[in-house]
Amino acid sequence: MFRVTDLERRVLQVQGTDSLQQRDELLRELEPHVRRIASRVCKRVITQQDDEYIIAYKAIDEAIKDYDPKHKASFLSFAYRVIQRRLVDYFRQEQKHQRVVPLHSSSTQVEEVHHPEVVARSFENHQKMELAQLRRLEIEVFTQALERHGITMQLLLKKAPKHRDTRENLFNIARIIVSDEQLLSQFYRQKKPDKELAKRLDMHRRTLSRHWIYLTALTILVVEDLSLLRDYIGL
Numbered sequence: 001m002f003r004v005t006d007l008e009r010r011v012l013q014v015q016g017t018d019s020l021q022q023r024d025e026l027l028r029e030l031e032p033h034v035r036r037i038a039s040r041v042c043k044r045v046i047t048q049q050d051d052e053y054i055i056a057y058k059a060i061d062e063a064i065k066d067y068d069p070k071h072k073a074s075f076l077s078f079a080y081r082v083i084q085r086r087l088v089d090y091f092r093q094e095q096k097h098q099r100v101v102p103l104h105s106s107s108t109q110v111e112e113v114h115h116p117e118v119v120a121r122s123f124e125n126h127q128k129m130e131l132a133q134l135r136r137l138e139i140e141v142f143t144q145a146l147e148r149h150g151i152t153m154q155l156l157l158k159k160a161p162k163h164r165d166t167r168e169n170l171f172n173i174a175r176i177i178v179s180d181e182q183l184l185s186q187f188y189r190q191k192k193p194d195k196e197l198a199k200r201l202d203m204h205r206r207t208l209s210r211h212w213i214y215l216t217a218l219t220i221l222v223v224e225d226l227s228l229l230r231d232y233i234g235l
Helices: 006-017 020-042 051-066 075-097 106-114 116-147 153-159 164-179 181-189 195-200 205-210 212-223
Strands: none
Touching: 006 020, 006 051, 006 075, 020 051, 020 075, 020 116, 051 075, 116 153, 116 212, 153 212, 164 181, 164 212, 181 195, 181 212, 195 205, 205 212
16 A cells, blocks of 8 residues: 555545634645645646636545545645645636637737847746746745755755765665655654664765755655756755
8 A cells, every 4th residue: 555644644534523723734734735726737927816726726626535544646746746736627618608710910020020139038037937836836846845845955955065966866766765655764763863774775874964954855855856956956
């Protein structure tokens, strides 16, 4: 059976108690994930003012209601699929009610014909802003996940290895940890490495202990699928 983490236990607890207060508290905690997943599905930054956000928020509430560990997926993976499905349904419905024809004023058309570099620059700036906002969303999710392990951003940056080769090797180890459910469960349970874990990871215990905080952060990075943050932590 799929390894149940703290988040999955919270979801199952909400299902079992049917408490509106606990459900609302969990939804508030999951709100950054709602924006992040919706933004990824829509390939643009989604804010609380967007219709897509409301649909995604309702979808994650649906995911809380329907999640079952027998799905053999983490809650966030399951929620991603539910949100994606609901947004796709929304897009299809929207296409039925509107023609997919761009509406341009004559002045806009003239600008695009005679000043394509202005349009290109505007589009490039917009993409940069979207990317920056998505990165901020990932940092918000990452910071919350680190706090659950007693790690701050300041501590993480202090513990980051100086050499890029070391950081990349640790990232590969993090991916190995995440790929093995039993190994990931063992890793998350421990506050510091023991001989057995060091042996399973083919690392010297002292080396593993020295990089424990950074490796924990990398493991979170892989589990949460926060691809935009790799540059932030030097990968």
